[in-house]
Amino acid sequence: MGRRLVVVGGDAGGMAAATSARRHDPDLDIVALERGRWTSYSACGIPYLVGGEVKRLDDLVIRTPKDLRDSYGIDVRMRCEAMAIDLDTGKLEVRNHELSRTFTLGFDLVHLGTGARPLRPPLPGIDLPFVGGVQTLDDAGQLLRHLTSPPPWAPDGIERVVVVGAGYIGLEMAEAFVRRGASVTVLTDRSEVMPSLDPDMGAHVTKVMRGLGITVHCGTKVTGFEPGSVRAGGTSFPADLVVLGLGVAPNAELAEEAGLTLGAAGAIRVDRRQRTSNEIAWAAGDCCASRHLVSGREVYVALGTVTNKQARVAGANLGGGYATFAGVLGTAVTKVCDLEIGRTGLTEVEAADAGFSAVAATIESTTTAGYLKEAAGTIHVKVVAERGTGRLLGAQIVGRGPGAAKRIDVVATALTAGMSCGEVAELDLGYAPPFSPVWDPVAIAARKAASLATG
């Protein structure tokens, strides 16, 4: 028997590392602990399950415990939670919730993929059952049960949904319930929805959401919950169901108690190989911090793509290979009904925070040639550039029509390459009338930013 790797966490941050380690080392003894009932699932798919586009909870499971055992030789222990890690002796204390007993597991290497948990501020009534989260498949199951067994104050079914928070999850859940025909209210204490955008870009989203029939209250602080209603901004909003989308916090307590160094947002600090401050302990995903490719700062970005990349890197290293994680740009796309949103790199606000003297150019264009009037959607692109050099720092997109949000990938690629806005403006991008105006909106915005930055 080879050395033993214990992986803590059965979702992507853990299991993608475990399978990657297996590909690198067929002899590694890999034990994986999952405290819940599911492995390797797409939490990002939950809004589409609730919205009815995904039919069954199981469809979101990418690899079952059986797959992981049979195809990867990983000893997956379900309902088993790591309670404490002793890195000096190489021992884990594990609680088997199924059998209600605790046991000790020795290891040579340990990998933490403990993920994150939704923020639940200590407000009166937040633990009422009609206030749901969107983090695990169990959360998803609970939301689905609410739909089929509505609370007593909604005998005819879930008709009024209040979404608290207006980030990715908030918007996607708003769409999900719009699809289900519910009346949706979104509450946020920010000045606009989508706090990962600059407020001027968020304002476009707020406006379109209202146009879609979603009630949006910005600058409205939630103060508590009562059965059937949400108190916020001095008034009361009727709610058959409440969905919390207030962001997440890393599950880093186990690491901290084991003596590992934490970093940004209290997440586990790792080096570029995904190793923690202890050489036998590694980590990946929503429990750990990352380096931002533009600011150079340590940041906390909890996104599925980042998790998968980090876990693959950690696994390669755990399996005796060599791999590094390049860092993050915070690239993200989302949509609410037909409105698409993308962002990458630094916003204007973030650029200033990071010490850049930045300029920003915003343009309005269309996603197709303007004369294809039925297909053409309006697209707003904001490009942030360093004053003087014209260096590209980031971009934000809000728009409708073909490929609106995924245009952000051009900016992500250019940021990785360290391009200037002038270079982005001249890129040989694909054009045909159903896909773009002859000058792609990203190129138009980059040209304007280049001119502002250096002109």
Add this chain to the structure above:
Amino acid sequence: MGRRLVVVGGDAGGMAAATSARRHDPDLDIVALERGRWTSYSACGIPYLVGGEVKRLDDLVIRTPKDLRDSYGIDVRMRCEAMAIDLDTGKLEVRNHELSRTFTLGFDLVHLGTGARPLRPPLPGIDLPFVGGVQTLDDAGQLLRHLTSPPPWAPDGIERVVVVGAGYIGLEMAEAFVRRGASVTVLTDRSEVMPSLDPDMGAHVTKVMRGLGITVHCGTKVTGFEPGSVRAGGTSFPADLVVLGLGVAPNAELAEEAGLTLGAAGAIRVDRRQRTSNEIAWAAGDCCASRHLVSGREVYVALGTVTNKQARVAGANLGGGYATFAGVLGTAVTKVCDLEIGRTGLTEVEAADAGFSAVAATIESTTTAGYLKEAAGTIHVKVVAERGTGRLLGAQIVGRGPGAAKRIDVVATALTAGMSCGEVAELDLGYAPPFSPVWDPVAIAARKAASLATG
């Protein structure tokens, strides 16, 4: 009065240069000659006009002669054709077709935006009126007239259309007539449709087109036309209307007769500022050659994006500024019904021609998360890499679903930056279930190519 610039050609290659020159030099005396009846139109939009998505011919006109006169102070002379240029004396011989008279025009600078013409091989019957081209708005007008006044052998209207050639125009015109409810046959002498793709990728397009109900005959050489039919491959195809999509040749005769050096495909050779071999003569667009950013070779790429970029550069230089054209990647996107196609850089065949030892990786994935079964489309991505170094050389995409073809822009950006396939595989690209699997198909293909190239 400032110096005089004469611009030959009223479409993008000419007019985008003229307007760019005007922005740089308010005093320049700019005269523009257009032999036809239209200025600054989108020839790329013709298939969508024929297909009915664009309602009026005028919708494709971006700037009318009046706009150009009133907003840019350009003296536009319609129906005026440059017959000869004397660069030693700075004089142009111009034929006014409207008045049937010839006059002489002096100039300090001349800019050629003479464009290209569709290839019309000298086959029997090719000049019959039912054999149409797709190059100018007059061609478009003629196609529309055929639809309303069909030929005598099609008294009930245009029901059977034969498209000769299966490149961008061929496919787009096939879609246009499918939209109109016609029965469409595409004939090509190549082994697959889309000769700008490698044959293995073209085969995916051929297959899908057949699935869409389009009759496709590959390896079938057209030998002639008779009223109501096309002769090809030893048989006869009934045709109420024939559309030629056999590619284009540069209109470079005027330049050649003026003593300017020609280059690739007989197109006008220009330097990176778009200057010809004579310092007072400049050129842009489909009449001139370009430098390929990957192969370093002089190539002939006739695309609207390239034209607009080159013309802007030429105009800046003509107006006393300084600008250079970066070069081309041959990035192009198109679609036929719901199938999208993209390509950039070198194909496997082109890479070998250019002297690269290349490997190619092809993958099949989906455009959304696989569990969004209704939205997910199959996408094939082929990435070409240099053996040993893993340098990215090009990519091709054939697929359905959100943002399939425009994903090629990530590759175009990475090619411009000189990235390796391994770097592309690690890019922080946007992910959410309606937009992409967690690993974008482009990243998956790049990873496989990196592994093949360096593994």
